[in-house]
Amino acid sequence: MRYLAAKTAREAAEALAAEAGVTRVLAGGTDVLVQMKAGLVEPDLVVDIKKIPGIATITPEAGGFRVGAAVPNSVLGEHEGVRTLWPGVVEGANLIGSTQVQGRCTMAGNLCNASPAGDAVPGLVAANAVARIAGPDGERDCPVADIPAGPGKTTLKKGEVITSILLPARPARASDAYLRFIPRTEMDIAVASAAVSLELNADGTVKAARVVLGAVAPTVVVADAAGKALVGTKLDDDTLAKMAAACEAVCRPIDDKRGTVAFRTKTAGTLAKRAALIAYARAGGSK
Amino acid sequence: MSLDEYRKREFKQVGQRVRRPDGVDKVTGRAMYGADATAPGMLVGRVLRSPHAHARIRSIDTSAAAALPGVKAVLTGADLPVQEDAFVRDVQDNCMAREKALYDGHAVAAVAAVDAATAKAALKLIKVDYEVLPHVTDVDVAIKPGAPVVQAGRTLENVPAGMSENVTSHCEFGHGDPAAGFARADHVVERHFRTAATHQGYIEPHAALASVTSDGKAELWCCTQGQFFVRTLCAAIMGMEASQLRVTASEIGGGFGGKTTVFIEPVALALSRKAGRPVKIVMNRDEVFRATGPTVHTSMDVKIGMTKDGRITAAEAHLRYSGGAFPCGTVDMGAQAAFAAYDLENVRTYGWNVMTNRPKEASYRAPGAPQAIYAVESVLDELCQHFRLDPIDVRLKNAARKGTKSSYGPTFPDIGLVATLEAAKRHPHYTAPLKPGQGRGISCGFWFNFGGNSCVSLNINTDGTVGVTEGNPDIGGSRASISLMAAEELGIPYERVRTIVADTSSLGYNDVTDGSRVTFAVGLATIKAAREAIRVMCGRAARIWGIDAEAVEWKDGAAVPAGPNAGKFPPMSLAEIAAVSFETGGPIAGHHEVNVDGAGVSFGVHIVDVEVDRETGATKVLRYTVFQDAGKAVHPSYVEGQMQGGAVQGIGWALNEEYIYGPDGRLQNPGFLDYRVPVASDLPMIDTVILEIPNPGHPYGVRGVGETGIVPPLAAISNAVSRSAGIRLSxxxxxxxxxLKALGA
Structure with a gap:
């Protein structure tokens, strides 16, 4: 196994593109190192991107924030600006692992690990976040929603590395929330999860809504009909019931050791309801 | 039974919360655990494990592995002798498969190599030709005729006809006429229950370093609850004399019963003998889950009849336990413990031990009792709900007391159940208001406790300090407790006593640290060793004073003349006698060797409040109080720790912990991510109330406290869930x- 600490994104991309064997990108390493230790992957080349200048910083951009691919989630969680603008994204990212893991793990890593249960991903997708990707042929931008392709799989091409994620600007009276269900209270993996991002009208009715579900399909699911069900309402009980039903309708989970199809489906709707109410209150809505 | 040991006394040291002797080493990382042992020229041992739940091993080709540079030894079952003794044979076959792999994770071969990477590469070069056989991992399937047979020819004669060969033994306990009792009942409830296998979940994985020399001597360092039993098993497997194998127990990172046998120790020894170099094997977590000793999983039917005023008229239990791929006797303990808390006229329990393609069960805190008592206490609670009776009042009405003929035979001496129930009833927790949607559950628990073989050497050092040498790894504060009891008896400060755990060549045989026996039995031996040392010291003082030894007695840490007729001499302290010991007859020591009886059963009562989230099915534990009879709490903080730890493990068992097998017979969750022990944030503070009803079998009244605490939580939480959510899970x-499914949501 070879280890390369890349000095530029281009160097990382070129090295990854040139390697014929198994490659892994190392940022926090909280997935890669665990998988290597468990013998699940034996990479020929590990490219460390942490040392690329600027890759571990959070920068204001066009009213939003550009979060570097190597920003640890604990640093993200202490960033007042991001926390105020996208509290749901931050609370999702901060649920990953333990306090120790938080000091290393990153949102970009969570995205690239491509677990359907990744806690950072639903919030990013609900936020319409955009990943900046360096490749051997240059940079490109891609919506976060288009990156997961299935369990352990992404749409990134050989040699491509995510270098940052842009959390966009948002109007006043807007907020978001993320909830997951785990059988314990921490140190666990989502059995089902939901992120809801809302924008309100001046009268407190929902102007726009985006509902995203995790751990209920091979990738995160954008529940369009669930989001639409909220528009024009103040989240009355009937609306929430309709939204939950719309969530259940798009779930395609599996039965496994962590939960049953029925449980995951039902719980995804429940979490979406609860997350919607939190996001609504955060956006300044009152019923 | 020795029931005349207890003498009431005023304690000066026992009962104090003194500083623990292992604390600094543990918090600074200096403590030497199993994996910390090293030896010059040490090799890395690794074990190849079966990926199949059940498979015949047609052949194992180790030639490519043996030829790999850096590999110094390769081992298979064929390298070990065929054991005549069935018990040792089962232990050995569990450590290394012979003919058949009996469960997912069963060891089939092992290598010793110069480093971990070489050992890992060598494992991949071993070719095992398996004939995959049909498997069975569920007790209810395995018990039926026609089920795949795990091992043939293991059925004892007392097993009724018409069952699968997987049923290895049957037991029956009780008295009276249950049928007549049920006929007298105003209401009878009969329910079916199942419990999943759980793992002890100790944080320290098994580790062993073995060194066998060419002249046939061997050293073994390992983490174990019983170095003497390890020596017995390994000497038998290796064909060695006990004197030639010295086993040293490391500091231990949790055991809970799971480290009372061997898994990798004989493998490390056999590899070392073949390689001619020391070999260390450290299990990873996956191996710990797949190939050590979880609990039995069970299927049970319990039937209880009650009059409308809450008197039990009859009780019956049918218990089917599976302890994995080998015969085990755990159901016998479940069948004896099931109704032990109650004074019953008509009671009968039946048990069947059943083999399945799962790892061989090991002990786990009160083995066999939590499951049976969960079923019993659940049915009892349902009857309380039916008649709208207070659950503590009903238990008090039926409680076993001094003189009760227990459901398993013996008549109880002084026991603490009634006092414990009364303490629970008086406690503010029991009457604290609950919010809508919250529920409160209670359950009793019981464990036999054990005494056993114990020997202790107590040396009086010339500077007036004392060294106690005992032979039981300290898994629950026994060094502190033993030092306290020695200090109490000798009348010197606790700080002047240091207790160490000896290797197998330094002391006579000590039974395993199990059955909550050490503070009780080793404590008794320590007190008697101290008394022996006192006798010697009194003799030395008599010699100095020129009076008869009988005219000297021991008081407050010093020899004094027994009365005015003995003469007038100032007291001679332990330190003063020790300082001149070389001139008065030589070093001073006390010894005691005994097979201790009279352990004294222990009862506990738990109260728990929970709230069930009706939309997700999640159960939150809001408040928890443990009441338990400790006889005498030697070091109350450790006793509370045992009570809290047992409760927490029981909470995990009740809510989330389980061995999950796939249709392929493979364990689906061999890691702490998906085998969910509770984390700190899942739990409220576990409050404790220690009752002290002296055990007549111990000089200070001590009872074992380590195991009873895991028994009540299963039913207490199930009963609380029932009262919170209106559903009765079984x-x-x-x-x-x-x-969530039971809620029909």
Whole structure:
């Protein structure tokens, strides 16, 4: 196994593109190192991107924030600006692992690990976040929603590395929330999860809504009909019931050791309801 | 039974919360655990494990592995002798498969190599030709005729006809006429229950370093609850004399019963003998889950009849336990413990031990009792709900007391159940208001406790300090407790006593640290060793004073003349006698060797408040109080720790912990991510109330406290869930999907 600490994104991309064997990108390493230790992957080349200048910083951009691919989630969680603008994204990212893991793990890593249960991903997708990707042929931008392709799989091409994620600007009276269900209270993996991002009208009715579900399909699911069900309402009980039903309708989970199809489906709707109410209150809505 | 040991006394040291002797080493990382042992020229041992739940091993080709540079030894079952003794044979076959792999994770071969990477590469070069056989991992399937047979020819004669060969033994306990009793009942409830296998979940994985020399001597360092039993098993497997194998127990990172046998120790020894170099094997977590000793999983039917005023008229239990791929006797303990808390006229329990393609069960805190008592206490609670009776009042009405003929035979001496129930009833927790949607459950628990073989050497050092040498690894504060008891008896400060755990060549045989026996039995031996040392010291003082030894007695840490007729001499302290010991007859020591009886059973009562989230099925534990009879709490903080630890492990068992097998017979969750022990944030503070009803079998009244605490939580939480959510679950764990399904949501 070879280890390369890349000095530029281009160097990382070129090295990854040139390697014929198994490659892994190392940022926090909280997935890669665990998988290597468990013998699940034996990479020929590990490219460390942490040392690329600027890759571990959070920068204001066009009213939003550009979060570097190597920003640890604990640093993200202490960033007042991001926390105020996208509290749901931050609370999702901060649920990953333990306090120790938080000091290393990153949102970009969570995205690239491509677990359907990744806690950072639903919030990013609900936020319409955009990943900046360096490749051997240059940079490109891609919506976060288009990156997961299935369990352990992404749409990134050989040699491509995510270098940052842009959390966009948002109007006043807007907020978001993320909830997951785990059988314990921490140190666990989502059995089902939901992120809801809302924008309100001046009268407190929902102007726009985006509902995203995790751990209920091979990738995160954008529940369009669930989001639409909220528009024009103040989240009355009937609306929430309709939204939950719309969530259940798009779930395609599996039965496994962590939960049953029925449980995951039902719980995804429940979490979406609860997350919607939190996001609504955060956006300044009152019923 | 020795029931005349106890003498009431005023304690000066026992009962104090003194500083623990292992604390600094543990918090600074200096403590030497199993994996910390090293030896010059040490090799890395690794074990190849079966990926199949059940397979005949047609052949194993180790030639490519043996030829790999850096590999110094390769081992298979064919390298070990065929054991005549069935018990040793089962232990050995569990450590290394012979003919058949009996469960996912069963060891089939092992290598020793110069480093971990070489050992890992060598494992991949071993070719095992398996004939995959049909498997069975569920007790209810395995018990039926026609089920795949795990091992043939293991059935004892007392097993009724018409069952699968997987049923290895049957037991029956009780008295009276249950049928007549049920006929007298105003209401009878009969329910079926199932409980999942759980693992002890100790944080320290098994580790062993073995060194066998060419002249046939061997050293073994390992983490174990019983170095003497390890020596017995390994000497038998290796064909060695006990004197030639010295076993040293490391500091231990949790055991809970799971480290009372061997898994990798004989493998490390056999590899070392073949390689001619020391070999260390450290299990990873996956191996710990797949190939050590979880609990039995069970299927049970319990039937109880009650009059409308709450008197039990008859009780019956049918218990089917599976302890994995080998015969085990755990159901016998479940069948004896099931109704032990109650004074019953008509009671009968029946048990069947059943083999399945799962790892061989090991002990786990009160083995066999939590499951049976979960079922019994659940049915009892349902009857209380039916008649709208207070659950503590009903238990008090039926409680076993001094003189009760227990459901398993013996008549109880002084026991603490009634006092414990009364303490629970008086406690503010029991009457604290609950919010809507919250529920309160209670359950009794019981464990036999054990005494056993114990020997202790107590040396009086010339500077007036004392060294106690005992032979039981300290898994629950026994060094502190033993030092306290020695200090109490000798009348010197606790700080002047240091207790160490000796290797197998330094002391006579000591039974394993199990059955909550050490503070009781080793404590008794320590007190008697101290008394022996006192006798010697009194003799030395008599010699100095020129009076008869009988005219000297021991008081407050010093020899004094027994009365005015003995003469007038100032007291001679332990330190003063020790300082001149070389001139008065030589070093001073006390010894005691005994097979201790009279352990004294222990009862506990738990109260728990929970709230069930009706939309997700998640159960939150809001408040928890443990009441337990400790006889005498030698070091109350450790006693509370045992009570809290037992409760927490029981909470995990009740709510989330389970061995999950796939249709392929493979364990689906061999890691702490998906085998969910509770984390700190899942739990409220576990409050404790220690009762002290002296055990007549111990000089200070001590009872074992380590195991009873895991027994009540299963039913206490199930009963609380029932009262919170209006549903009665009969399968553990009560994981959120199961609860949500029961809620019909």
């Amino acid at each position: 399968e553990l764990p009560m994981s959120p999907p199961r609860v």
